[in-house]
Amino acid sequence: MGLMLLLGGNVQAQDEVINKIIQEETENSQLKQIGHELMDVIGPRLVGSPQMEKAHDWAVEKYASWGIEARNEQWGEWRGWERGITHIDMVAPWTKSLAGQQLAWSPASPQDGAQGEVIVLPDLSDSVAFTKWLPSVKGKYVMISAPQVTGRPDYNWEEWATEASFAKMKADRDASNTTWNERLQKTGKGRRELPIALEEAGALGVITSYWSQGFGANKIFSAYTKKVPTVDLSLEDYGLLFRLAESGQKPMINLNAQSKENGMVPTFNTIAEIKGTEKPDEYVMLSAHFDSWDGGTGATDNGTGTIMMMEVMRVLKEVYPNPKRTILVGHWGSEEQGLNGSRAFVEDHPEMMPKIQALFNQDNGTGRIANISGQGFINSYEYLGRWMANVPQEITKDIQTSFPGNPGGGGSDYASFVAAGVPAFSLSSLSWSYFNYTWHTNLDTYDKIIFDDVQNNVIMAAIMVYMASEEDEMVSREVRVPIGRDGQPTEWPAMRPPTRKGGVD
Numbered sequence: 001m002g003l004m005l006l007l008g009g010n011v012q013a014q015d016e017v018i019n020k021i022i023q024e025e026t027e028n029s030q031l032k033q034i035g036h037e038l039m040d041v042i043g044p045r046l047v048g049s050p051q052m053e054k055a056h057d058w059a060v061e062k063y064a065s066w067g068i069e070a071r072n073e074q075w076g077e078w079r080g081w082e083r084g085i086t087h088i089d090m091v092a093p094w095t096k097s098l099a100g101q102q103l104a105w106s107p108a109s110p111q112d113g114a115q116g117e118v119i120v121l122p123d124l125s126d127s128v129a130f131t132k133w134l135p136s137v138k139g140k141y142v143m144i145s146a147p148q149v150t151g152r153p154d155y156n157w158e159e160w161a162t163e164a165s166f167a168k169m170k171a172d173r174d175a176s177n178t179t180w181n182e183r184l185q186k187t188g189k190g191r192r193e194l195p196i197a198l199e200e201a202g203a204l205g206v207i208t209s210y211w212s213q214g215f216g217a218n219k220i221f222s223a224y225t226k227k228v229p230t231v232d233l234s235l236e237d238y239g240l241l242f243r244l245a246e247s248g249q250k251p252m253i254n255l256n257a258q259s260k261e262n263g264m265v266p267t268f269n270t271i272a273e274i275k276g277t278e279k280p281d282e283y284v285m286l287s288a289h290f291d292s293w294d295g296g297t298g299a300t301d302n303g304t305g306t307i308m309m310m311e312v313m314r315v316l317k318e319v320y321p322n323p324k325r326t327i328l329v330g331h332w333g334s335e336e337q338g339l340n341g342s343r344a345f346v347e348d349h350p351e352m353m354p355k356i357q358a359l360f361n362q363d364n365g366t367g368r369i370a371n372i373s374g375q376g377f378i379n380s381y382e383y384l385g386r387w388m389a390n391v392p393q394e395i396t397k398d399i400q401t402s403f404p405g406n407p408g409g410g411g412s413d414y415a416s417f418v419a420a421g422v423p424a425f426s427l428s429s430l431s432w433s434y435f436n437y438t439w440h441t442n443l444d445t446y447d448k449i450i451f452d453d454v455q456n457n458v459i460m461a462a463i464m465v466y467m468a469s470e471e472d473e474m475v476s477r478e479v480r481v482p483i484g485r486d487g488q489p490t491e492w493p494a495m496r497p498p499t500r501k502g503g504v505d
């Protein structure tokens with residue numbers, strides 16, 4: 001009887017904290033405020049950029065303002081670069097300001113820009129012909145991306161086209177991509193080498209367009225040029241210049257792209273913690289990468305994961321200030337270049353790995369959590385299921401789970417911990433057109449955040465962390481033999497070292 005009463009008492013106490021978590025996040029969410037500060041005031045968080053460093057300092061200050069201890073841990077250094085303006089104007093055959101921007105780490109143009117004709121990489125017979133043609137690029141801009149057959153996404157065709165014309169478009173597109181790839185191959189230069197060969201030969205700049213197959217969306221990655229700018233143009237403006245050049249109109253642009261090289265700069269993880277009272281050297285961990293690409297402001301990759309984890313910490317500090325185990329959060333640097341910050345943390349803190357009860361990572365957009373895999377931990381069904389049972393049904397009812405699942409070998413930072421044997425899970429969210437519209441694109445901005453969904457995710461993660469912290473013992477870390485893509489048994493993913501000196505060849 002006494003035991004029953006004790007159990008009853010515990011359940012009562014748990015409900016109390018859970019109710020307070022829900023109430024605090026529902027009535028007093030800070031997501032919009034911190035989202036604005038991070039995405040709009042600080043901006044994109046490219047590794048090595050001044051904004052990235054500013055973001056780390058901002059996070060430490062923000063945590064301090066909530067009474068949470070936080071620190072920046074340096075784990076490496078990176079080529080420092082600061083994005084400046086990009087102004088691209090077509091000046092002939094008529095005048096139009098073009099939509100585009102320089103790629104990350106692009107060299108600058110001359111101070112007020114440089115004017116020149118735009119040409120298309122011609123279809124040359126082989127690398128000998130390419131070498132012979134190369135001097136003609138002097139003083140010109142060279143377009144090296146495939147032209148698009150259509151500026152409409154497939155879903156738009158599906159809605160409006162006849163079946164026959166949709167099929168024809170797709171066949172045309174396949175053919176066009178194939179011939180363009182052949183054209184590139186015949187130069188004898190690789191993807192990274194071609195831009196360098198062009199600048200060595202005196203080109204004023206390289207023009208690319210990486211359409212993301214959604215209206216207005218382009219992916220913005222790194223430049224390979226070392227002396228002249230590389231810019232990405234919108235599908236529409238790239239197509240315009242391409243057709244004008246192909247029809248012999250000799251389009252001219254003035255391109256002014258400014259940027260600053262800042263030498264090698266330190267790169268960090270931000271770690272915050274709420275100290276455990278009963279088991280301070282055991283941990284429950286939150287995880288989300290802090291860096292982004294810089295075509296937009298990294299709102300859904302991974303601003304939403306970031307503000308979600310910060311908000312979970314704020315709420316827990318408010319309603320559960322004396323956790324049984326230490327609650328940690330890792331805001332990782334340089335995930336985008338290969339999970340570098342989290343790999344460094346795993347490598348630098350080996351003594352902590354066996355003491356992490358569970359880790360929850362979020363990094364695939366702004367949507368409600370929709371999928372959870374047990375990552376190959378045999379007993380994950382038991383404890384994750386039990387913890388999830390305490391999350392309100394309206395939050396968990398559509399979540400698909402797979403237990404025990406297979407260990408993830410990459411994709412985001414949980415994989416760095418799974419490789420080290422830590423029960424680390426990905427809280428995988430609904431798409432909201434992530435891959436076409438926001439992932440690494442110019443459109444990944446504050447307005448794409450679905451705050452109601454992020455708020456649900458905060459409540460769920462806060463309850464899961466609370467449950468993991470209160471758990472009597474450390475949960476089982478027993479793993480299965482993973483099954484590979486070919487359906488055959490395979491090895492557990494290996495730990496991989498981070499790049500500690502990045503952006504240099």
Ligand SMILES: [Zn+2]
Pocket residue numbers: 289301302335363364412
């Ligand atoms: Zn990401």
